[in-house]
Ligand SMILES: Nc1ncnc2c1ncn2[C@@H]1O[C@H](COP(=O)(O)OP(=O)(O)OP(=O)(O)O)[C@@H](O)[C@H]1O
């Protein structure tokens with residue numbers, strides 16, 4: 001079984017993190033494409049050594065992503081063979097740690113698996129000593145990142161410097177698009193539900209047509225009938241909103257449970273904030289009451305004979 | 312419909328209510344339509360894109376998808392030669408993708424370079440000028456954005472500078488090339504400044520560790536039916552290389568965009584439910600209001616079947632008119648939603664998420680029509696089962 | 709021998725009411741021959757409407773049997789019974805029960821459409837019938853735009869649409885003022901003279917007086 005490590009993302013380059021103590025806000029990338037990397041490593045899980053066998057005590061240690069460890073049934077202390085191609089699996093290493101990667105929405109749909117190792121070990125496997133894809137540069141507190149980037153761009157020929165914030169905004173572009181899409185879908189959904197709500201409210205009030213006619217016949221005041229109809233509409237709107245909120249939480253929980261299992265991640269997919277609840281309830285109550293009031297007003301201002309006749 | 316369509320005429324009795332229901336059904340139908348377009352559109356659009364010039368198999372470095380990374384395969388010419396000897400294969404083209412620079416008066420601009428084999432390329436279409444010819448080591452083709460960046464037109468000379476070598480901190484070799492044509496790269500994102508040269512030239516500019524490297528090899532198979540078999544054969548023959556047929560790439564891609572398909576299914580079903588609920592509620596309430604009328608009709612000898620038919624006809628009419636409005640609304644919103652999603656960074660400009668296809672649209676319309684009409688079943692049943700004498704008596708109160 | 713349009717034997721109808729049973733009809737027998745004009749009168753609650761509903765096959769008796777032109781209603785399926793109501797019987801209700809969304813002409817055409825009469829013939833006969841009840845000038849008015857008397861005349865035209873063997877009317881003048889009621893009365897007389905068999909439930913003394921035969925009901929039975 002072979003697995004590939006590709007896409008060494010900015011957040012998952014602990015090899016360079018270890019060496020460069022990446023903590024600042026400027027990162028320099030060699031090459032043109034910051035999100036891409038030339039480094040590839042192939043990894044084969046092996047079970048030719050019992051965990052903790054002294055003979056392998058001096059082997060380099062690697063940290064293996066939890067899902068990869070599960071896929072290959074690796075445990076801390078196991079020995080693995082590493083290489084850049086299936087026919088060059090020459091390097092040996094021990095699994096020093098199994099780690100849970102930080103949940104990253106950009107990674108969940110990719111089936112790739114990661115492992116981390118010390119930079120010299122990776123360089124040795126790749127046969128590219130003293131080469132890195134990028135440096136992380138920490139700035140003295142107070143130094144503006146942009147001016148540091150500009151300075152580096154001027155002096156370090158052959159490199160490109162990027163501020164972390166710029167990279168972050170670039171890589172979050174996908175999610176900006178997705179959230180714009182979600183917002184558009186939400187608008188359509190809100191329009192649909194609003195129409196649905198208006199329709200149901202209208203029907204609900206009109207169902208009372210005969211009752212209203214009878215009440216008018218026996219001399220009940222319009223105000224009283226209107227009040228009664230509105231009260232009924234309000235009760236329905238409140239009950240519906242409560243039910244809807246409950247339903248939303250249930251659906252959100254189901255969505256989260258499903259996608260967390262589906263992508264094997266701890267990410268939150270559906271988040272129902274108090275703001276959302278407030279907006280939805282306010283909208284449905286407002287629309288429901290408005291629709292109920294409009295329909296009730298129409299009803300009490302229709303002549304009772306017409307109400308009676310138009311059955 | 313034979314006879315007198317009193318059912319349909321009843322829809323005109325409560326105009327506001329009918330209009331609101333139609334609006335609701337239209338929005339739900341639009342949503343359903345969009346979601347159907349989304350669920351099938353991704354596959355369709357991607358397949359069309361990949362099969363644009365008929366190359367059904369891609370060979371890439373192990374574990375990568377085409378142009379996914381900067382990884383390359385060594386010994387490309389050997390692989391290509393071997394493939395060309397295979398009788399099942401019609402054409403083979405190797406491509407190297409790399410980043411490089413173009414020199415303008417005052418600076419270097421970053422470009423994306425494709426090294427292609429002109430007699431077997433499937434990456435671009437000529438827009439103006441003429442194509443590269445095999446062995447043309449002094450010509451280049453540009454994408455529209457690249458031409459703009461470099462301020463060059465067909466016949467002009469441009470200077471391309473290879474990758475910078477970080478170790479020696481020197482710029483790579485510069486090459487002066489004549490712009491042969493302006494082309495449209497099929498897999499470029501909007502505004503991508505791409506340039507193309509013959510493969511050996513790009514290999515030199517890319518400064519790969521060894522010269523004979525390619526990012527992807529495209530294979531055109533004579534018989535479509537032979538593709539899966541050939542892909543399996545190639546996989547066995549080149550274990551160090553990733554072999555993917557278009558169908559498999561589509562499957563990969565689909566996996567990455569699984570979220571959108573699932574969203575499409577969920578929202579699509581919800582729209583359907585909303586439409587059915589609307590029609591069902593409306594008809595149930597109107598039928599309840601009209602029980603007296605219906606009892607009268609039954610008394611004077613109108614059959615249950617006619618009552619059911621007329622009630623279902625009401626549901627169908629609502630569905631048909633609502634869907635017609637919904638299709639217009641849906642096509643409009645799909646364009647809007649597509650514009651949002653196609654602004655994904657790095658997505659080929661030729662790609663779209665919402666693709667109107669006759670078969671899926673027909674399917675959506677059919678599903679809507681059937682379910683919309685079925686929504687009338689309960690009210691129709693209610694109408695046909697009303698006890699005549701008791702209802703008439705109740706009506707007289 | 710041609711069977712009579714209507715024959716009822718020992719009709720009983722019980723309604724369950726809060727655990728008790730209301731005996732609305734307690735054994736009513738009745739024969740109506742072709743060309744008869746029968747009026748059923750009696751105090752409120754004596755079972756007149758119930759009887760008419762049983763005779764018209766829109767409700768089933770608890771006991772006894774109804775025969776229309778020799779066919780026992782109890783032996784028919786719902787579909788056959790519906791067909792019989794459509795083609796052999798005509799109903800006229802106290803409160804007209806026209807379809808408000810349809811015009812006068814469409815209301816008259818409706819039973820013919822249901823019986824499968826072709827469109828052109830249907831329209832011709834509807835026009836003819838509306839002329840007969842004196843409403844040809846109102847043919848294209850919607851039912852809701854007509855007066856009570858006009859509505860009842862449309863209802864009569866509708867009842868006649870499929871040339872029924874028997875016309876059943878439940879208080880046809882009950883909702884109308886005296887003058888309008890008089891017009892309907894005249895229409896019934898005319899109908900009977902033209903050969904229609906009529907059974908009319910009424911409180912209207914004048915209407916009863918017109919009839920050839922008066923049946924008095926009391927407490928669910930016929931009182932002779
Ligand atoms: N569905 C029912 N449930 C219970 N009792 C009923 C029902 N229908 C009729 N009845 C009873 O049967 C009896 C006969 O009713 P019916 O309507 O036939 O009287 P009627 O002679 O037509 O009276 P009216 O002249 O007032 O119209 C009444 O006592 C009535 O209360």
Ligand SMILES: [Mg+2]
Pocket residue numbers: 756757758
């Ligand atoms: Mg009565």
